[in-house]
Each structure stands twice: as structure tokens, then as C-alpha cells.
Amino acid sequence: MDTRNNIKPATLEEAFSIPKSGNIIEQDSGKIKDVDVEMLLQNVSQKKSIRDIFIDNKDDFEEAEIFYPSKMNEDKELETKNVVQAFSLENLDNISADKETMANNLFPYRNLASQEDYVASPFILANTTEVELHHLKNDCIIPVFSKDNEKTIAHQEFIDIVISAVKSAFPHQAVTAPEIRVSHQIKGRTPDAIHLNAKDLLEHQKTIYYERMAFIIKIPSITDVVNGNELSLCIGGVRSYNLENLYNKKTFEKFKFFIGFQNRVCCNLCVSTDGFLAELKVSSTQELYSKILETIQNYNAELHLMEMKELTQDYLSEHQFAQLIGRSRLYQHLPKTEKSQLPFLNFNDSHINTMAKDYYEDKNFCRLEDGRINLWSVFNLFTQANKSSYIDTFLDRNLNAFEFSKGIQKTLNGNESYHWFLS
Numbered sequence: 001m002d003t004r005n006n007i008k009p010a011t012l013e014e015a016f017s018i019p020k021s022g023n024i025i026e027q028d029s030g031k032i033k034d035v036d037v038e039m040l041l042q043n044v045s046q047k048k049s050i051r052d053i054f055i056d057n058k059d060d061f062e063e064a065e066i067f068y069p070s071k072m073n074e075d076k077e078l079e080t081k082n083v084v085q086a087f088s089l090e091n092l093d094n095i096s097a098d099k100e101t102m103a104n105n106l107f108p109y110r111n112l113a114s115q116e117d118y119v120a121s122p123f124i125l126a127n128t129t130e131v132e133l134h135h136l137k138n139d140c141i142i143p144v145f146s147k148d149n150e151k152t153i154a155h156q157e158f159i160d161i162v163i164s165a166v167k168s169a170f171p172h173q174a175v176t177a178p179e180i181r182v183s184h185q186i187k188g189r190t191p192d193a194i195h196l197n198a199k200d201l202l203e204h205q206k207t208i209y210y211e212r213m214a215f216i217i218k219i220p221s222i223t224d225v226v227n228g229n230e231l232s233l234c235i236g237g238v239r240s241y242n243l244e245n246l247y248n249k250k251t252f253e254k255f256k257f258f259i260g261f262q263n264r265v266c267c268n269l270c271v272s273t274d275g276f277l278a279e280l281k282v283s284s285t286q287e288l289y290s291k292i293l294e295t296i297q298n299y300n301a302e303l304h305l306m307e308m309k310e311l312t313q314d315y316l317s318e319h320q321f322a323q324l325i326g327r328s329r330l331y332q333h334l335p336k337t338e339k340s341q342l343p344f345l346n347f348n349d350s351h352i353n354t355m356a357k358d359y360y361e362d363k364n365f366c367r368l369e370d371g372r373i374n375l376w377s378v379f380n381l382f383t384q385a386n387k388s389s390y391i392d393t394f395l396d397r398n399l400n401a402f403e404f405s406k407g408i409q410k411t412l413n414g415n416e417s418y419h420w421f422l423s
Contacts, residue, residue, distance in 0.1 A: 150250035184211035268383035318371030
């Protein structure tokens with residue numbers, strides 16, 4: 001169902017619970033006040049509050065209410081004063097000049113491409129296949145731990161738990177249906193087909209499940225723009241049965257979960273440290289739900305957006321980019337003692353070759369005419385190349401791309417930690 005025109009635009013303040021530690025704003029007696037921002041990087045000349053990021057003409061708006069997930073379920077009478085009615089952006093061209101000016105003030109990003117203008121592409125490629133949630137629920141068996149026959153937490157249960165946590169944390173936002181990618185299909189057959197050849201099997205005699213599964217859920221009403229690229233809030237996870245010992249008794253099960261942003265231009269994911277759980281170990285669905293909800297509430301979206309925007313301020317020359325590509329390939333073959341003394345780079349030769357090719361050919365993140373490339377584009381070259389990774393390493397590499405890009409930025413500003421990659 002197309003819910004685009006029913007979504008009320010929201011600021012990040014309205015959508016997130018903003019914890020006091022490490023955030024740019026905090027709540028004090030019902031007012032918003034500035035706190036220490038020494039944590040922010042030093043190379044941005046003009047810093048905007050998260051309110052200014054989303055609303056350029058803030059004088060036209062009254063103070064927005066902050067929705068804290070911990071208070072989302074409290075009964076509260078909603079005020080209807082000064083509420084802006086949502087409407088179709090496509091109809092803006094038909095209104096008068098005065099109304100056109102007003103619309104531009106209300107929607108500063110209305111001239112960006114609409115959702116239909118973006119070319120849909122998977123968030124991960126490699127050897128994956130897209131499936132529907134209905135298929136997982138109705139056509140796939142559930143693996144068990146063989147020694148006690150206890151069932152695992154199925155892929156569809158994981159997805160349903162994340163959806164429930166998202167709706168609890170963002171009750172005023174609409175979410176999209178999950179985009180699900182699977183790989184490594186495990187086939188079987190029913191007992192009555194034990195003597196049949198594979199070609200003679202009927203559909204009801206076949207059983208399947210998928211060893212690896214990744215999915216994302218988008219919240220299209222929470223967006224921001226970085227370097228002309230529209231980002232929307234995105235939540236998802238990864239489950240890989242190959243990380244479990246299914247031949248033993250039931251024990252803690254492992255999941256990967258993230259909350260971050262998706263670049264709608266190329267569908268690349270943007271993941272930060274505080275929004276990613278690399279090894280989420282749980283023993284029940286209730287524990288899985290509580291840890292996912294806690295991660296969503298602790299995610300500092302303001303800082304993540306600020307750090308991504310700061311990547312646009314620094315550039316690599318063509319020579320520096322060539323050094324980065326060459327050193328990244330040498331890194332794979334360094335002796336262990338030397339390699340351990342350098343920052344971790346979780347990309348192999350295949351990824352680096354893709355980056356070198358896209359430096360010249362990618363229509364969104366290629367070099368400038370003088371050969372320079374900003375670090376936001378370098379970061380997206382990493383995440384674009386990462387789409388060829390297997391599901392079980394996909395999110396870890398995505399996070400490494402962000403951390404590595406920030407490390408290169410620090411080197412350009414005097415830090416020596418990543419100097420080897422540019423020397």
C-alpha cells in the first residue's frame with residue numbers, strides 16, 4: 001500500500017528519544033538548551049542543531065514537541081493547533097506563486113527526486129535472492145537444535161520482533177514492508193518421498209529453509225540530506241545459522257542488528273558504532289525484543305548525521321586516492337606483526353578493485369574534474385563495493401567503511417593513525 005501521502009513529515013527530535021550522554025541537546029524543565037559539543041569534529045565551520053537540519057525557516061514553526069520512546073505509550077490529548085496537513089508534493093506545481101513560496105518554506109527539500117525517481121536496487125547483492133515475509137512464514141521449515149529438538153528463533157520471528165520494537169519506539173511514524181534477502185538455501189524432503197528421484201519430487205514433498213537472511217525496514221518520514229543525497233532512517237538485521245551449532249543442545253542464539261540511514265540514491269547503508277550490535281546473544285524472543293528496543297533508544301542519530309556531513313568537507317587528491325587504493329591492496333598481504341600495528345581494514349582485493357573502477361565510472365560518487373574526491377564519496381564507494389559481500393559479513397564491513405573513512409579524515413587533519421594508507 002502506498003502510504004507516501006499519509007506520512008506526516010517529522011523531525012529527528014520528534015522521532016527519537018535523545019539520551020543526555022553524548023547528545024547535542026537535552027531536556028531541562030520543558031526547554032531545549034545547548035550542552036557541551038566538544039565531542040564534535042573541529043573542521044566544520046558552521047554547525048547546525050538537528051532542528052536546523054530539517055527546518056530551515058524555523059521562525060515559522062512553534063517549538064516542536066520531543067517524543068521520547070519511553071513515554072510514547074502514555075495517553076495524552078493531542079493538540080491540533082498549527083498542524084500542517086500532509087499533502088501530495090506532486091500537486092505543488094499547480095498552486096499559486098504565493099502558495100508556492102510558502103510550500104518551499106515548509107518543504108525545503110521538495111525539489112529533490114521523489115521516491116519514484118530513484119532507481120530501486122537491492123541493499124545487498126552477492127548471491128542473495130529477494131523473498132517475501134509470507135514465503136518465510138508459510139513455505140519454510142524451522143531448524144532445531146538436534147540434541148534436544150528445541151527450535152531456533154526463526155527468521156520470520158526475528159523480523160516480526162524488530163517490527164514490533166520499531167512500532168513501539170516510533171508509534172507516530174509509518175514504516176515500509178521489510179525488504180528481505182536470503183542465501184544458502186538448505187533443501188530437504190518429506191518422509192513419504194524418501195525413495196523418489198529429485199526430478200520426481202512434488203512441491204509438497206520438498207522442504208527448504210535459508211541458512212542466511214538479511215532485511216531492512218525503512219521509515220521514509222524521517223530523512224535528511226548529505227551532499228545532495230537524501231537519507232532515510234533504516235533499521236534491519238542479519239541472521240546466519242552457520243554461526244550456530246545446530247548439532248548441539250539449545251544455547252544462546254546470535255543475531256546482528258543495526259539502526260542507521262540508507263542513501264536513497266544508491267540504497268547504500270550507513271551504519272555507526274552505537275547503532276550496531278555485531279553479536280547479539282539471546283536465549284528468548286523477549287530478551288531479543290528488549291535488547292533491540294534498547295539499541296534503538298540509545299542510537300545517537302544527530303551525531304551520526306553530523307559525522308557524515310563532515311565527511312563532505314575533506315577531499316583526497318587523485319594521487320592520495322591512488323595511494324589509498326594501492327596501500328589497501330598491499331594491506332591484504334602484510335606480515336601479521338606489521339598488519340596488527342595498523343588500523344583494521346575489512347575489505348579484500350575484489351572490493352578495492354570495484355572502488356577503483358567506480359572512482360572513474362560511478363555516476364553519483366566518481367571523481368571531480370580535477371581528480372579530487374571528497375570523503376563522503378569515498379565512504380559510498382566502500383559501501384557500494386560492500387554490496388558484493390556475503391550476508392554474514394555485510395554489516396561488519398559497512399561499519400568498518402564508516403570508521404575507516406573517519407580515520408582517513410583525521411589523517412588529513414593531522415592525526416597519524418591512518419597515515420600509512422596515504423603515504
